Amino acid sequence: MTKNVRKRRIKNLLALSLCSLCALFGLTILGWILFDVAVEGWKALSPKLFLKDPAPPGVMGGGGLKSAFLGQGLMTLTAAVMGIPIGILGGTFLAEYGRNLKVSAIVANLSDLAASTPSIVIGAFVHALLVAPFGGFSGWAGSVALAIIIIPLVLRTTDETLRLVPWNLREAALSLGASYHQVIWSIIYRSSLSGLLTGVVLALARAAGETAPLLFTSFNNNSFNWSLSSPTASLTVSIYQYAASPYESWIKLAWAAALVVTVLNLGLNLTARLFLKSRKY
Amino acid sequence: MIEVEDLCFYYNSKNALKNVTLSVKENCLTALIGPSGCGKTTLLRCFNRMHDLYPNNRYEGRIVFEGRDILDKSIDVITLRSSVGMVFQKPTPFPMSVFDNVAYGLRLKKINNHNVLKEKVERALTRAALWEEVKDRLKESALGLSGGQQQRLVIARTLAVEPKVILFDESTSALDPISTQKIEQLMVELKNDVTIVAVTHNLQQAARVSDYTALMYLGSLIEYDETANIFSKPKHKLTEEYVTGRFG
Numbered sequence: 001m002t003k004n005v006r007k008r009r010i011k012n013l014l015a016l017s018l019c020s021l022c023a024l025f026g027l028t029i030l031g032w033i034l035f036d037v038a039v040e041g042w043k044a045l046s047p048k049l050f051l052k053d054p055a056p057p058g059v060m061g062g063g064g065l066k067s068a069f070l071g072q073g074l075m076t077l078t079a080a081v082m083g084i085p086i087g088i089l090g091g092t093f094l095a096e097y098g099r100n101l102k103v104s105a106i107v108a109n110l111s112d113l114a115a116s117t118p119s120i121v122i123g124a125f126v127h128a129l130l131v132a133p134f135g136g137f138s139g140w141a142g143s144v145a146l147a148i149i150i151i152p153l154v155l156r157t158t159d160e161t162l163r164l165v166p167w168n169l170r171e172a173a174l175s176l177g178a179s180y181h182q183v184i185w186s187i188i189y190r191s192s193l194s195g196l197l198t199g200v201v202l203a204l205a206r207a208a209g210e211t212a213p214l215l216f217t218s219f220n221n222n223s224f225n226w227s228l229s230s231p232t233a234s235l236t237v238s239i240y241q242y243a244a245s246p247y248e249s250w251i252k253l254a255w256a257a258a259l260v261v262t263v264l265n266l267g268l269n270l271t272a273r274l275f276l277k278s279r280k281y
Numbered sequence: 282m283i284e285v286e287d288l289c290f291y292y293n294s295k296n297a298l299k300n301v302t303l304s305v306k307e308n309c310l311t312a313l314i315g316p317s318g319c320g321k322t323t324l325l326r327c328f329n330r331m332h333d334l335y336p337n338n339r340y341e342g343r344i345v346f347e348g349r350d351i352l353d354k355s356i357d358v359i360t361l362r363s364s365v366g367m368v369f370q371k372p373t374p375f376p377m378s379v380f381d382n383v384a385y386g387l388r389l390k391k392i393n394n395h396n397v398l399k400e401k402v403e404r405a406l407t408r409a410a411l412w413e414e415v416k417d418r419l420k421e422s423a424l425g426l427s428g429g430q431q432q433r434l435v436i437a438r439t440l441a442v443e444p445k446v447i448l449f450d451e452s453t454s455a456l457d458p459i460s461t462q463k464i465e466q467l468m469v470e471l472k473n474d475v476t477i478v479a480v481t482h483n484l485q486q487a488a489r490v491s492d493y494t495a496l497m498y499l500g501s502l503i504e505y506d507e508t509a510n511i512f513s514k515p516k517h518k519l520t521e522e523y524v525t526g527r528f529g
C-alpha cells in the first residue's frame with residue numbers, strides 16, 4: 001500500500017519535472033528570441049527607419065523602410081476592408097440564419113481547414129489567380145492574399161461568439177416586434193461586440209505578421225505609391241530579404257523592422273485580450 | 282377576446298397540442314396549469330406565433346383575435362407581436378441601459394422623439410412598479426439590476442408598446458418569494474387594461490391571481506372554467522386529482 005503510494009508520488013514528480021522542463025525550454029527560446037530582437041532592433045531603431053526609403057548597400061547613412069511601413073499599412077487595411085465584412089457576415093449566417101442547416105456545419109469545417117492552411121499555399125494560390133494572369137506582382141494581390149487569411153479567422157470567431165449570446169434574448173426581442181435582422185443588429189452584435197473585436201484584432205495581427213503570402217503576390221518595392229497595382233513593399237518581406245542579405249546596413253534594417261513588427265503584434269494581441277475580458281457572455 | 286378553435290400543434294411529427302378549444306376573456310387573467318410537458322408553453326407560444334422561428338413547426342386549427350385568424354399566413358407577425366407581448370421564465374434584460382431596454386420596442390415602432398420616449402418609458406416603468414427603484418439609474422446597465430427588478434423591467438418593456446395581451450411563461454419561477462409577490466400583485470393590477478394568459482406550475486399562484494384556469498394534460502385541454510370552480514368543484518376527476526396534489 002505505502003509502497004504503491006510512494007511509487008505513485010515518484011511518478012508524479014517525474015511527470016511534473018519533465019513537463020516543467022519542457023515548458024521552461026520553450027519559454028527560454030521565446031525569451032531569447034524576444035531579447036535578441038529587442039536588443040538588436042533597439043540598436044538599429046532610428047527615425048530614419050520610418051522616414052526614408054531603402055538605400056542601396058554601402059550608401060552612407062543607410063536608408064529606411066518607409067515604403068515597407070506604408071505598403072504594409074495600406075495592404076493590411078485593404079485586406080481588412082475586404083475580409084472583415086465577409087468574415088462577420090459569413091459568421092452571422094452560420095450562427096443565426098443557418099444555425100440549423102447542414103451546409104453551415106460544412107462551411108464551418110472548411111473554414112477551420114482554411115484557417116490552418118499553410119499561408120504559403122494561399123500565396124501560391126493568389127499568385128496563380130492574380131499575379132500570373134495580370135503580368136506582375138501587385139499590392140492588390142497581396143491584399144487579397146491577406147484577406148484570405150483574415151476571412152476564415154473572423155468567420156469562425158464571429159460564429160462562436162454569436163452562439164454564446166443566450167438564445168432567449170433573441171426571442172425576447174422578437175416578442176417585442178423586432179425582425180430578425182433588427183435583433184442581430186441591435187441585440188446580438190451589441191451583446192457580443194467585445195468578442196467580435198477580439199476576433200478581428202487577432203485576425204489582423206495574424207495577417208500583419210505573414211510573409212509567405214506576400215512574397216508571391218506583392219513582392220517588394222523600394223518606393224511606395226498609393227495605387228496598389230504595382231509591387232508593394234511590406235515589413236515582413238523586407239525582413240526576409242534584408243536579413244538574408246550579406247550587407248550589414250540591410251541586416252540592421254531587418255532587425256529594426258523585426259522589432260517594430262513584434263511590438264505591433266504584441267500590442268494587437270494585448271488589445272484582443274482586453275476586449276475579451278470585457279465580454280458580457 | 283381570443284378564441285382558440287380546435288388547435289393542434291406539431292413539432293416535426295410530435296403532436297404537442299391536441300384539439301384545444303378555449304376562449305380567453307378580455308381583461309381577465311387566465312392561468313394555464315398542468316404537469317410539466319403537458320403543452321402549456323406550446324399553447325402560449327401559439328398566441329404570438331413564436332413557433333414560427335423554427336423550421337418544421339406546424340399549426341392546425343384557428344386562433345381568432347380581433348376578428349382575424351392569427352394563424353393565417355397573411356398575418357404580419359411583427360404587428361401581431363406588438364399587440365401580444367410575452368414575458369419569459371428567466372429575465373431577459375438586453376445588454377443596454379434601463380432606459381434603452383424600455384424604449385426598445387418603441388424605437389422599433391420608429392418613435393424617436395426624446396420627450397415622447399421619456400414620457401412613455403416613465404409610464405411603463407411606473408405601471409411595472411419599478412419607477413421608484415430605477416428613476417435615478419435609467420442610464421445604468423440593466424444587467425446590474427436584481428433578478429426581480431430585471432423581471433419587472435421586462436414587464437415594463439413589454440408594457441411600453443401597449444399590447445392588448447401579455448403572455449407570462451412561469452415568469453416568477455426563477456424569483457424569490459418577495460419578488461414573486463410583487464409580480465403577482467402587478468399582474469392583478471394590469472388586468473384592468475390588458476388581458477393576461479399566464480402559465481404557472483404553482484397551483485396556489487393560479488388560485489390567488491387568476492380569474493379563469495385551464496388544466497392541460499398530455500397536450501389536451503382537460504377542463505377550463507372560472508378559477509373558483511376549478512379549485513372547489515372541478516367537473517373532471519383528473520382536475521380534482523391535480524388540484525388536490527395527487528398527481529403532477
Ligand SMILES: Nc1ncnc2c1ncn2[C@@H]1O[C@H](COP(=O)(O)OP(=O)(O)O)[C@@H](O)[C@H]1O
Pocket residue numbers: 292295297315316317318319320321322323324
Ligand atoms: N422544440 C421542441 N421540439 C420537440 N418537442 C418539443 C419542443 N418543445 C417542447 N416539446 C415537447 O412538447 C411537449 C410540450 O412541451 P411544453 O409545451 O414545453 O410543456 P410545458 O410547458 O407544459 O411543460 C413536451 O412533450 C415536450 O417534450
Ligand SMILES: [Mg+2]
Pocket residue numbers: 321322323480
Ligand atoms: Mg413550459
